Amino acid sequence: xxxxxxxxxxxxxxxxxxxxxxxxxxxxxxxxxxxxxxxxxxxxxxxxxxxxxxxxxxxxxxxxxxxxxxxxxxxxxxxxxxxxxxxxxxxxxxxxxxxxxxxxxxxxxxxxxxxxxxxxxxxxxxxxxxxxxxxxxxxxxxxxxxxxxxxxxxxxxxxxxxxxxxxxxxxxxxxxxxxxxxxxxxxxxxxxxxxxxxxxxxxxxxxxxxxxxxxxxxxxxxxxxxxxxxxxxxxxxxxxxxxxxxxxxxxxxxxxxxxxxxxxxx
Numbered sequence: 001x002x003x004x005x006x007x008x009x010x011x012x013x014x015x016x017x018x019x020x021x022x023x024x025x026x027x028x029x030x031x032x033x034x035x036x037x038x039x040x041x042x043x044x045x046x047x048x049x050x051x052x053x054x055x056x057x058x059x060x061x062x063x064x065x066x067x068x069x070x071x072x073x074x075x076x077x078x079x080x081x082x083x084x085x086x087x088x089x090x091x092x093x094x095x096x097x098x099x100x101x102x103x104x105x106x107x108x109x110x111x112x113x114x115x116x117x118x119x120x121x122x123x124x125x126x127x128x129x130x131x132x133x134x135x136x137x138x139x140x141x142x143x144x145x146x147x148x149x150x151x152x153x154x155x156x157x158x159x160x161x162x163x164x165x166x167x168x169x170x171x172x173x174x175x176x177x178x179x180x181x182x183x184x185x186x187x188x189x190x191x192x193x194x195x196x197x198x199x200x201x202x203x204x205x206x207x208x209x210x211x212x213x214x215x216x217x218x219x220x221x222x223x224x225x226x227x228x229x230x231x232x233x234x235x236x237x238x239x240x241x242x243x244x245x246x247x248x249x250x251x252x253x254x255x256x257x258x259x260x261x262x263x264x265x266x
Contacts, residue, residue: 005036005122012126016067016074018134023144024246026067026074027131029086029207030151031060034079036122042082043106052154053100054080058229063150065239070247075131077123082108084123087149087207090116094203095124101158131211139215146176146250147212147219150242152226153197162197165190165228169198169221171205176218179249184241197223218253 005012014031033054035041041049048054060076067074077086082105088095096116098108138145155162166184170177177194185192198204205213205221212219222242229235 005038009037010034010078012078012123013130014076014078015130015134016064016076017071018073020067020071020073022070022072023250024066024070024072024146024148025135025138026063026072027076027147027149027207027211028056028059028063028074028151029077029127029149030056030081031063031076032078032080035083036079039083039107042108044082044103048103049080051103052152052226053103054082056081056150056152057154057226058224058235059150059152059226061232061235062152062224062229062239062242065236066150066243066246069239069243073134075127075134077127079123084119086124086127087204089206089210090120090124092203092206095120128207128210131207135211135215144254145215145217146246146253147208147217148246149207149219149221151221151223152229153223155225155227157197162225163191164193164196165225166192167196167198167223168192168194169200169205169208169223170195170219171200171209171213173213173216173219176249176253177220179252180220180222180245183245183248 033049035049063074063076066072082097082100085095085097096108096111096119098105135145153162153167168177168181168184174194181192181194184190208219208221211217224238229238
């Protein structure tokens with residue numbers, strides 16, 4: 001099983017609204033549960049491919065709706081993270097997991113160097129290459145960019161319940177996340193935590209670092225508990241909420257930046 005995409009199969013990356021005017025640039029690495037035909041479901045039964053191990057449940061729909069509300073560009077990854085996790089670098093063992101949570105992935109066991117490289121070329125490089133191309137174009141035109149990735153997490157992980165509603169992740173730069181957090185948790189309605197249920201120590205900030213970190217862009221990785229967004233009504237509710245919060249956070253960030261610049265000049 002090679003992992004190469006066969007003739008007629010859809011490309012690895014979807015770009016939604018490439019000419020969006022919003023400064024918010026959206027990414028969703030784990031949008032789909034799709035498996036390339038050459039991999040024959042990785043040896044997994046259908047019920048396993050419907051679980052969180054295969055994709056971020058609800059994340060694609062939320063990301064698309066946020067993009068629509070804000071007029072943002074969105075880059076989606078079209079194949080399952082079990083084929084290749086685009087939020088991991090090519091040298092990470094977790095990029096093509098042999099076990100996810102407690103489930104063995106037969107089609108990922110014992111891959112040759114060539115088989116791993118074929119997946120990198122088919123899935124990882126097109127996704128990150130397209131994101132880089134779009135960001136370069138915006139930078140060339142002098143457009144302001146806030147880099148936001150949309151994810152979801154399972155409410156129970158290895159039999160351990162998770163009570164938080166939203167996790168906001170960052171690595172070395174928390175400027176934008178520190179504005180988004182209080183806006184999301186206004187009035188105490190939601191349990192919003194920083195670098196939970198994952199953080200940089202888990203190796204989950206690759207996309208943030210490779211695109212936003214190297215450019216000095218403000219960013220945030222948003223993880224929503226997936227039972228909140230598994231239904232269409234939940235997806236629309238959270239898209240409305242996130243769109244409003246992100247818009248306000250951008251305005252607040254830009255105001256604070258202008259204020260700091262004026263103090264420096266005087």
